[in-house]
Amino acid sequence: MKRTTRFKQLVLAPEILLLPGVQDALTARIAADAGFSAITCGGYATTATLLGAPDTSQLGMTEMADHYARICDAVDVPVFADADTGFGNVTNVRRTVRAYERAGVAGFFIEDQVYPKRCGHMPGKAVVPVEEMVAKLKAALDARQDPDLMIMARTDALAVNGLDDAIERGRLYREIGADMVFVEAPTSVEQMRRICAEIDAPCMANNVEGGSTPILPAAELQAIGYAVSVFPCATTYTITHAVGRLMRTLMETGSTDAARDGMLDFDAFNRFIGLPEQRKREADLQDFARSKAGGR
Incomplete structure (x- = not known):
């Protein structure tokens, strides 16, 4: 639809x-x-x-x-x-x-x-x-x-x-x-x-x-x-507030440790943003290309 x-x-x-x-x-x-x-x-x-x-x-x-x-x-x-x-x-x-x-x-x-x-x-x-x-x-x-x-x-x-x-x-x-x-x-x-x-x-x-x-x-x-x-506007207001807290924490402590409970980490964000699916698509296409090229 x-x-x-x-x-x-x-x-x-x-x-x-x-x-x-x-x-x-x-x-x-x-x-x-x-x-x-x-x-x-x-x-x-x-x-x-x-x-x-x-x-x-x-x-x-x-x-x-x-x-x-x-x-x-x-x-x-x-x-x-x-x-x-x-x-x-x-x-x-x-x-x-x-x-x-x-x-x-x-x-x-x-x-x-x-x-x-x-x-x-x-x-x-x-x-x-x-x-x-x-x-x-x-x-x-x-x-x-x-x-x-x-x-x-x-x-x-x-x-x-x-x-x-x-x-x-x-x-x-x-x-x-x-x-x-x-x-x-x-x-x-x-x-x-x-x-x-x-x-x-x-x-x-x-x-x-x-x-x-x-x-x-x-x-x-x-x-x-x-x-x-x-x-x-709620998303924009929330981001402004949350990132403001993060920046103040980083400025005051020199680290993000105190703010980690309010964020994703590297692996979690990559999963959310779709990196595993993207890598699978790439691998599938490479396998397809090899199978076609190898059969010539």
Whole structure:
């Protein structure tokens, strides 16, 4: 089954889809190994990983698409991606869709922030006129080659114009043809309930530790009406904390001994990353080649 088809089924299933956020191919493999049926990777984590910088539109479309291609190559599970504002006008949006499809993503979202955008839980956001976003969304929907590729429309209007405008935009984006709708950064459970009740579309809950939105367990979000729950930053925050502790230990003691209980060793990591399987493939191909060459 195509990964796009599988992802679509997961989104439309009665059970809420829990998507862990990853930041690169390695963390994607860790998430898949843990048993998640799909994963996501946003611009926040990608910018931190590739640039060591904040999520403020510093990465270009080709950098993002290349990053997603490496992640999709590393795992078999569907990958849900971040297309920011489409990286330009409607023409740029069409090119973004083609590049993301070639990368192998199972879906992505496009948002209505003014470029350069910023993380949805940062202050000072601005949104484009709704007509501009409608044109971009229609361009994205028309450009996709795979009808099962899930395209989600995101609005950041809640923090700018209020909840009523955000819901109105979400309903319009669904009418245009968005497969999913994402109203970013509600600040209360009451707002979350209105979003799910008043937008007739699969909606996504965005769980950012320390962000604007209450973080609820998946079961509670499902009861509210959400179809998807994502934790896009937890991996990045955990890595930053864990590696920070490791570096302080190494600096203070001159050794990693005191931190060994928080890490894998050489053999364990090689097993996890697939070195034995790679060596077996190499040996099998060498045996095949010798058998063919020896029979001539």
